[in-house]
Amino acid sequence: MKQTYEPKIAPIIAGYGTIAGPKEGEGRFAKYFDNILTDDKMGQKSYEKAEGMLYMAAANQALIRAGITAEELNCMTGGDLLNQIISSNYAAREIGAPFLGLYGACSTMAESLIAGSLMVGGGFMDRVLCVTSSHFSTAERQFRMPLEMGGQRPPTAQWTVTGSGATVLSNRGPGPHIARFTIGRVVDYGVNDANNMGAAMAPAAADTLAAHFRDTRLPLDYYDCIYTGDLGRLGLQLLRDILRADYGMDLGDRLHDCGNEMFLPEQDTHCGGSGCGCAAITFNGYLLKEMQYGNIKKFMLVATGALMSTTSSQQGESIPGIAHAVAVEV
Amino acid sequence: MKQTYEPKIAPIIAGYGTIAGPKEGEGRFAKYFDNILTDDKMGQKSYEKAEGMLYMAAANQALIRAGITAEELNCMTGGDLLNQIISSNYAAREIGAPFLGLYGACSTMAESLIAGSLMVGGGFMDRVLCVTSSHFSTAERQFRMPLEMGGQRPPTAQWTVTGSGATVLSNRGPGPHIARFTIGRVVDYGVNDANNMGAAMAPAAADTLAAHFRDTRLPLDYYDCIYTGDLGRLGLQLLRDILRADYGMDLGDRLHDCGNEMFLPEQDTHCGGSGCGCAAITFNGYLLKEMQYGNIKKFMLVATGALMSTTSSQQGESIPGIAHAVAVEV
Numbered sequence: 001m002k003q004t005y006e007p008k009i010a011p012i013i014a015g016y017g018t019i020a021g022p023k024e025g026e027g028r029f030a031k032y033f034d035n036i037l038t039d040d041k042m043g044q045k046s047y048e049k050a051e052g053m054l055y056m057a058a059a060n061q062a063l064i065r066a067g068i069t070a071e072e073l074n075c076m077t078g079g080d081l082l083n084q085i086i087s088s089n090y091a092a093r094e095i096g097a098p099f100l101g102l103y104g105a106c107s108t109m110a111e112s113l114i115a116g117s118l119m120v121g122g123g124f125m126d127r128v129l130c131v132t133s134s135h136f137s138t139a140e141r142q143f144r145m146p147l148e149m150g151g152q153r154p155p156t157a158q159w160t161v162t163g164s165g166a167t168v169l170s171n172r173g174p175g176p177h178i179a180r181f182t183i184g185r186v187v188d189y190g191v192n193d194a195n196n197m198g199a200a201m202a203p204a205a206a207d208t209l210a211a212h213f214r215d216t217r218l219p220l221d222y223y224d225c226i227y228t229g230d231l232g233r234l235g236l237q238l239l240r241d242i243l244r245a246d247y248g249m250d251l252g253d254r255l256h257d258c259g260n261e262m263f264l265p266e267q268d269t270h271c272g273g274s275g276c277g278c279a280a281i282t283f284n285g286y287l288l289k290e291m292q293y294g295n296i297k298k299f300m301l302v303a304t305g306a307l308m309s310t311t312s313s314q315q316g317e318s319i320p321g322i323a324h325a326v327a328v329e330v
Numbered sequence: 331m332k333q334t335y336e337p338k339i340a341p342i343i344a345g346y347g348t349i350a351g352p353k354e355g356e357g358r359f360a361k362y363f364d365n366i367l368t369d370d371k372m373g374q375k376s377y378e379k380a381e382g383m384l385y386m387a388a389a390n391q392a393l394i395r396a397g398i399t400a401e402e403l404n405c406m407t408g409g410d411l412l413n414q415i416i417s418s419n420y421a422a423r424e425i426g427a428p429f430l431g432l433y434g435a436c437s438t439m440a441e442s443l444i445a446g447s448l449m450v451g452g453g454f455m456d457r458v459l460c461v462t463s464s465h466f467s468t469a470e471r472q473f474r475m476p477l478e479m480g481g482q483r484p485p486t487a488q489w490t491v492t493g494s495g496a497t498v499l500s501n502r503g504p505g506p507h508i509a510r511f512t513i514g515r516v517v518d519y520g521v522n523d524a525n526n527m528g529a530a531m532a533p534a535a536a537d538t539l540a541a542h543f544r545d546t547r548l549p550l551d552y553y554d555c556i557y558t559g560d561l562g563r564l565g566l567q568l569l570r571d572i573l574r575a576d577y578g579m580d581l582g583d584r585l586h587d588c589g590n591e592m593f594l595p596e597q598d599t600h601c602g603g604s605g606c607g608c609a610a611i612t613f614n615g616y617l618l619k620e621m622q623y624g625n626i627k628k629f630m631l632v633a634t635g636a637l638m639s640t641t642s643s644q645q646g647e648s649i650p651g652i653a654h655a656v657a658v659e660v
Contacts, residue, residue, distance in 0.1 A: 003428045046645050048645060074331075082639070084433065084637055085637075086641065089652075090647070092516040092650075093516040097515065099514070099515060100444070100513060101441070102430070103431045103433040104431050105414065118449060122454060142641075186419055186429055188423050307416070308414065309413055310413070311416065315375070320422075
């Protein structure tokens with residue numbers, strides 16, 4: 001089963017933008033973010049409204065860097081963690097571009113880049129905006145517990161990143177490009193702990209990584225670095241174990257995880273960052289900027305998603321995972 | 331702003347399948363459905379589990395008609411109304427194909443056909459499965475009230491269709507094809523009544539229809555028929571009014587609505603059908619079969635979605651709408 005595709009027309013990364021929350025702005029990637037919030041409610045009445053503003057801010061930053069206006073977009077594609085992807089829908093209403101809504105949980109940054117690559121790389125469109133966001137306070141109350149409860153977080157828990165990242169893909173111009181992408185499958189090893197997302201997603205990341213190297217026959221050391229989305233400290237360890245045991249693959253110190261590196265140990269996030277925003281601000285912040293500085297020539301983002309639903313969890317279902325990969329080269 | 335695209339490689343409709351609930355099976359399109367349920371819980375413990383089975387059944391029916399197995403799929407793409415599109419995720423887990431999850435509310439049938447057209451029409455893939463579903467009992471309790479409450483439905487209410495439809499797109503073989511598609515924009519006229527979806531979606535349908543005929547310069551009588559998704563009786567009337575008043579367009583008796591025609595008047599559904607399944611079973615049931623019988627040569631589906639969220643509604647937001655169009659020709 002082939003899962004990896006190389007667009008004939010290279011989707012060029014014409015612009016990108018990030019905005020991050022206060023906690024993320026004190027983390028390891030702080031200096032790479034375009035904007036850092038001091039108030040994660042952004043003066044709004046609800047965190048949901050604040051997340052919508054994050055989304056718009058990242059989108060606008062990417063448009064500015066690409067030197068285009070929203071009217072020049074052929075399409076916007078993206079999603080977020082909230083039910084009915086409301087942050088995306090309300091942002092799409094403001095931006096006014098044709099919109100394809102996605103749901104891939106925390107894999108959405110890669111999923112939107114794949115959708116954008118299909119549009120640009122298939123010769124349909126000239127300029128596409130790919131966006132996603134997450135917010136600690138909207139995600140916690142939707143998926144876990146009311147923040148006001150002050151519940152204790154178990155050691156396997158991850159911290160949903162407050163932030164948004166956006167990328168403009170174009171069929172022309174200078175800049176790095178999406179060299180190839182791998183569409184992930186839904187993989188489920190039976191994990192049903194909403195506070196152990198890394199374990200739920202690691203098998204999907206392994207499946208997609210194995211598919212990518214099987215399809216492309218590239219050597220395992222081809223990329224300067226590979227960043228999985230938000231497996232966190234434990235999930236990354238599990239991924240290494242699964243890759244070794246089930247696929248005989250060892251990616252060594254080229255393999256990193258956005259969630260594992262997002263926060264500093266003293267920030268007390270337990271297993272690290274998670275959420276759509278985690279991969280989004282690492283990709284559009286750290287990775288693309290390091291590429292711009294000439295420190296990275298080829299990398300792959302393998303954004304991972306835990307397709308968790310409170311309804312199906314209550315009905316005894318486990319949490320399926322998915323991971324989509326996009327490889328970027330200068 | 332161009333919103334309409336013609337795939338250079340025509341995405342051929344190689345297979346399609348439908349399954350419908352008991353009430354839909356007594357409606358106007360009954361004879362066109364492949365399978366009609368007698369028990370809409372399908373012997374499951376929850377309606378959510380039943381909806382997942384609907385999804386699988388439609389997908390399998392489409393694969394059978396296309397004469398392929400799930401292993402031969404390059405990708406599956408789709409979504410549903412449930413939070414985190416759980417019906418789709420669990421079906422994707424069983425089917426095992428690479429999966430791109432979508433969220434477009436009731437516009438998902440057209441959105442998935444557009445995503446599939448990008449994959450096949452852009453030269454990336456050979457065979458893609460596009461699916462969506464909805465279930466009256468899962469949607470009502472998620473978006474409105476517990477069924478057990480027995481609340482009275484206002485005259486503007488529509489009835490969420492229990493059903494699922496699936497389409498296999500291929501780059502070869504006989505069969506009708508997706509001639510062109512129009513990606514919709516998020517349009518919001520400020521409607522905030524969760525029991526008046528037709529009014530929330532009609533402006534989006536008008537916007538997409540106007541964009542389609544503006545982009546293609548096709549005469550308004552080009553298609554044998556145009557079916558909007560699930561505007562219902564009132565929404566269809568509003569669409570006619572908006573088209574006439576804002577765009578000077580009159581599509582006359584070529585313009586129909588899946589929701590308006592799904593049920594018979596004596597079935598007491600007030601304004602008609604709605605839900606992802608409404609457009610899905612009309613498209614994969616009535617429209618494709620009438621095309622197979624030679625009674626329709628060219629038609630367009632304009633599936634409409636109300637991007638409603640209980641969270642944002644409670645926070646005073648209105649309900650944005652979206653509509654995506656796919657034109658099918660023999």
